[in-house]
Amino acid sequence: MKVVIVGNGVAGMEAALVVKQREPDADLCLVSEESEHFFSRTALMWVVSGQLGHADIEPLERDVYARLGIRRVRARAVGIDAGARCLKLAGDLPDLPFDRLLIACGSRPRPGPWPGSDLRGVGHFVTMQDLEWLEAELHGGSTKGGPPNAGGHLAHTTNDSPYLPREVAAKTRGALARRSCVVGGGLIGIEAVEVMHAAGLQPRFFIREEWFWPIALDGKESAWIADRMREHGVDVHLQEGIEGFEGDDAGNVVAVKTDRGERYEVDLGVIAIGVMPNTDWLKGSSIELDRQGGVVVDEGLETSVPGVFAAGDCASVRWFEGSRRPEQLWYTGREQGRVAGRRLMGDDASYARGPWYNSAKLFDIEYTTVGLVNMNVEGEQNFSFEERGSVRSTTRVVLAHDRVIGFNLLGRRWDHEVLLRFIAERRSLDYTLEQLGEASFDTEFVPPLIIPPDARRAPLSGPAPSGNETPIAAPFGGASALFAKAVS
Amino acid sequence: MDLQGQNGLMDTYRKPWRNRGLGGVLVSVGLILFYLVLYFEDKLEKLIHMRPLTQLAESVGLRNRWYLYGFTYCVLMILGGAFYLRKHGNSRYNQLRIAVNVTVQVLLGFLLPFVMPLFNGPELYFSYFWPLKYDYLYPHTLQDLPLYFAAYTVLGSLVLAPVMAYFYGKRWYCSWVCGCGGLANTFGDPWRHLTSKSTRAWRFEKQAIYVVLGVALLTTAMVGMDFLVGSRHPTFHRLVAGEHWDDWSLKYLYGLVVGSILAGVVGTGLYPLLGPRVWCRNFCPMAAFLGLAQKFGRFHIRVKPGMCISCGNCSTYCEMGIDVRSYAQSDQSFTRAACVGCGMCAHVCPRGVLKLENVSKGQADKQRQGLRVLDL
Numbered sequence: 001m002k003v004v005i006v007g008n009g010v011a012g013m014e015a016a017l018v019v020k021q022r023e024p025d026a027d028l029c030l031v032s033e034e035s036e037h038f039f040s041r042t043a044l045m046w047v048v049s050g051q052l053g054h055a056d057i058e059p060l061e062r063d064v065y066a067r068l069g070i071r072r073v074r075a076r077a078v079g080i081d082a083g084a085r086c087l088k089l090a091g092d093l094p095d096l097p098f099d100r101l102l103i104a105c106g107s108r109p110r111p112g113p114w115p116g117s118d119l120r121g122v123g124h125f126v127t128m129q130d131l132e133w134l135e136a137e138l139h140g141g142s143t144k145g146g147p148p149n150a151g152g153h154l155a156h157t158t159n160d161s162p163y164l165p166r167e168v169a170a171k172t173r174g175a176l177a178r179r180s181c182v183v184g185g186g187l188i189g190i191e192a193v194e195v196m197h198a199a200g201l202q203p204r205f206f207i208r209e210e211w212f213w214p215i216a217l218d219g220k221e222s223a224w225i226a227d228r229m230r231e232h233g234v235d236v237h238l239q240e241g242i243e244g245f246e247g248d249d250a251g252n253v254v255a256v257k258t259d260r261g262e263r264y265e266v267d268l269g270v271i272a273i274g275v276m277p278n279t280d281w282l283k284g285s286s287i288e289l290d291r292q293g294g295v296v297v298d299e300g301l302e303t304s305v306p307g308v309f310a311a312g313d314c315a316s317v318r319w320f321e322g323s324r325r326p327e328q329l330w331y332t333g334r335e336q337g338r339v340a341g342r343r344l345m346g347d348d349a350s351y352a353r354g355p356w357y358n359s360a361k362l363f364d365i366e367y368t369t370v371g372l373v374n375m376n377v378e379g380e381q382n383f384s385f386e387e388r389g390s391v392r393s394t395t396r397v398v399l400a401h402d403r404v405i406g407f408n409l410l411g412r413r414w415d416h417e418v419l420l421r422f423i424a425e426r427r428s429l430d431y432t433l434e435q436l437g438e439a440s441f442d443t444e445f446v447p448p449l450i451i452p453p454d455a456r457r458a459p460l461s462g463p464a465p466s467g468n469e470t471p472i473a474a475p476f477g478g479a480s481a482l483f484a485k486a487v488s
Numbered sequence: 489m490d491l492q493g494q495n496g497l498m499d500t501y502r503k504p505w506r507n508r509g510l511g512g513v514l515v516s517v518g519l520i521l522f523y524l525v526l527y528f529e530d531k532l533e534k535l536i537h538m539r540p541l542t543q544l545a546e547s548v549g550l551r552n553r554w555y556l557y558g559f560t561y562c563v564l565m566i567l568g569g570a571f572y573l574r575k576h577g578n579s580r581y582n583q584l585r586i587a588v589n590v591t592v593q594v595l596l597g598f599l600l601p602f603v604m605p606l607f608n609g610p611e612l613y614f615s616y617f618w619p620l621k622y623d624y625l626y627p628h629t630l631q632d633l634p635l636y637f638a639a640y641t642v643l644g645s646l647v648l649a650p651v652m653a654y655f656y657g658k659r660w661y662c663s664w665v666c667g668c669g670g671l672a673n674t675f676g677d678p679w680r681h682l683t684s685k686s687t688r689a690w691r692f693e694k695q696a697i698y699v700v701l702g703v704a705l706l707t708t709a710m711v712g713m714d715f716l717v718g719s720r721h722p723t724f725h726r727l728v729a730g731e732h733w734d735d736w737s738l739k740y741l742y743g744l745v746v747g748s749i750l751a752g753v754v755g756t757g758l759y760p761l762l763g764p765r766v767w768c769r770n771f772c773p774m775a776a777f778l779g780l781a782q783k784f785g786r787f788h789i790r791v792k793p794g795m796c797i798s799c800g801n802c803s804t805y806c807e808m809g810i811d812v813r814s815y816a817q818s819d820q821s822f823t824r825a826a827c828v829g830c831g832m833c834a835h836v837c838p839r840g841v842l843k844l845e846n847v848s849k850g851q852a853d854k855q856r857q858g859l860r861v862l863d864l
Contacts, residue, residue: 043799050502059798143501198498330797361838413840443834445580
């Protein structure tokens with residue numbers, strides 16, 4: 001049986017590992033264009049800043065393909081012939097026949113809709129090529145041990161590939177970037193800001209919304225992050241979108257214009273307004289895509305074509321609240337890859353989205369979120385408490401009908417599994433605050449969080465503002481039974 | 489001074505002197521030369537007709553070159569400690585650990601042994617134990633020590649050190665007390681990412697460190713036997729404990745190879761090329777001994793399941809060459825004999841996945857049976 005996997009990101013690699021674990025002699029071919037080796041996309045920012053080297057962000061040893069007997073094709077997949085069951089490749093490469101196929105081709109950055117978004121010196125921060133481009137703009141090149149065979153795919157690619165090397169403005173200009181900006185107030189945006197800051201720049205950060213990262217944070221939480229960014233010299237522009245970039249005769253970016261009528265000189269711009277499924281190459285095939293381009297899959301991650309599966313960022317899966325969209329997260333990509341690997345081997349397996357949790361680090365402020373936060377749940381109330389002692393932290397507990405449904409926590413470390421248990425056990429606010437210490441994951445000697453009893457007498461606030469205009473149903477009915485499953 | 493964030497780490501790979509560039513090579517050559525002169529000045533005198541370190545020590549009023557060394561050591565630890573705290577000081581664990589380590593070394597490793605002889609007392613090192621300070625269990629050394637100190641060193645080496653390692657991990661010594669560890673974590677910190685994480689390096693470590701431990705045990709046993717029967721067997725005495733260098737006795741060779749070359753010349757001299765824990769990781773018999781107690785003890789690094797993003801910060805900044813990420817990304821809490829518990833993996837983790845802990849067997853099992861959210 002011939003198995004082909006498109007993509008060597010976390011979903012594709014996890015699936016390949018499962019296949020080889022189940023069947024060491026399996027005929028497995030892994031097609032991907034972006035990089036020679038599997039790397040952790042979540043770690044790009046540390047390579048640009050110089051905290052990690054290129055080899056450090058590779059989770060598996062470089063000989064993993066040879067050791068496990070995985071055939072590796074460094075090329076761009078450009079289409080699927082579902083009838084003949086073969087994968088079409090760009091360049092003059094022959095078609096790859098398959099019996100089972102996994103599409104794990106990930107995301108591509110959402111292009112800027114503004115004039116000048118394609119100028120030299122304007123780009124994204126999503127791919128390995130973006131990383132090399134930013135290293136060149138900010139530092140003049142890679143740290144020791146750049147990615148091996150970086151251009152290995154160039155003979156077999158197409159012009160619309162997101163993995164083409166980018167032209168470097170610093171090179172044409174003859175000087176490294178000094179005045180930079182980032183557009184888009186999310187996680188990739190703040191990472192781009194951090195790498196610019198690490199390179200000694202004081203970037204402008206354009207955020208269209210009222211505060212930074214409104215889908216995850218409330219106004220108070222976000223104000224702390226914004227203050228911290230400003231302390232580091234970042235020029236945070238809230239409620240200021242951009243209208244376009246201006247270039248010079250050489251085609252290098254020289255300025256950005258905003259919707260407040262301002263014009264700022266810049267020599268580097270990063271557009272970080274999200275990612276979208278990297279599935280243009282599947283349009284016109286018999287694989288069903290959703291409106292945003294995500295590959296529609298059933299619970300077993302099978303697409304509309306039998307024997308063809310999809311996993312990771314490109315797969316449009318059913319979420320806990322019933323909607324269907326891709327999950328652009330590292331751990332869900334890994335979990336989907338594991339399920340897809342078993343499906344490729346003919347096992348019966350299904351992917352069920354567990355309750356939501358995630359963590360991040362925003363400059364030096366650690367962030368943990370668990371359950372339903374900023375979701376505008378029917379009957380939602382929020383308890384929040386700010387700590388300003390030797391540790392600074394914020395604690396927000398989200399309730400619906402007097403039961404805990406979510407946590408949003410900044411400044412300390414937490415064990416999300418314990419917090420999920422409080423939610424699954426439908427605990428009250430009093431119980432949760434009393435037992436919160438059990439969920440602490442702070443390093444040793446950090447004084448514990450103490451919430452004074454009178455803090456609980458403060459009135460609860462209503463739903464935190466969110467993107468959901470209509471409230472979603474209160475949990476513990478329907479889809480949210482998942483929370484209950486977590487303890488069973 | 490910017491105590492916030494990990495900005496002290498952000499330029500690690502952009503400084504050539506921290507990445508085996510010319511500056512690093514020069515520091516390494518300088519350190520190696522310094523240690524060669526320090527240990528072998530007597531023999532070098534025949535070649536260069538001077539004793540540079542002894543003369544330097546005497547000219548600044550110190551009794552001998554070892555005090556000059558101790559003084560330099562303290563200065564490097566204090567300065568290195570300040571730089572360390574500037575980089576990693578936004579952690580309570582790091583603050584306490586470095587403060588205790590530097591204080592212990594300055595007081596017990598330098599000032600006390602310097603001051604005691606001024607009052608005609610003996611020169612005693614309370615911060616060193618056998619088998620690192622290998623001669624402290626040699627019978628004729630014990631004989632000459634004051635009784636209280638002989639009791640301290642025997643109990644400390646054979647009971648206190650391993651029992652503490654069982655309950656708290658070998659970190660209580662290797663990164664809170666020890667001078668070698670202290671220098672590695674202060675002066676040597678800029679090079680901590682250079683420790684090799686390869687499987688080959690791990691294999692070498694496991695062989696080398698237990699060989700040295702074996703040789704240390706053998707040497708101590710033989711010297712002990714020599715104490716009992718040496719006077720009746722002159723050949724045995726010469727082979728085991730001969731004091732002349734051209735006897736090439738076991739005791740002399742152990743001191744030369746392990747005590748001087750591996751701990752000093754190689755261990756410290758190669759900081760800028762192979763990372764600051766070359767000695768601790770591959771050769772220190774004390775680390776091997778305490779590592780065994782740790783392996784069966786209560787210390788572990790707990791991994792929060794499902795949260796690791798495989799970024800590689802933990803592995804990169806592990807000075808002992810442990811591939812922490814391989815455990816973290818497979819949701820596996822672990823204890824490695826090599827781990828000195830410096831806490832850097834947990835500190836640099838951007839997702840707060842790792843936690844150093846001392847837990848009883850029962851607690852550890854309970855954690856393992858804990859909720860697995862993804863296994864629905």
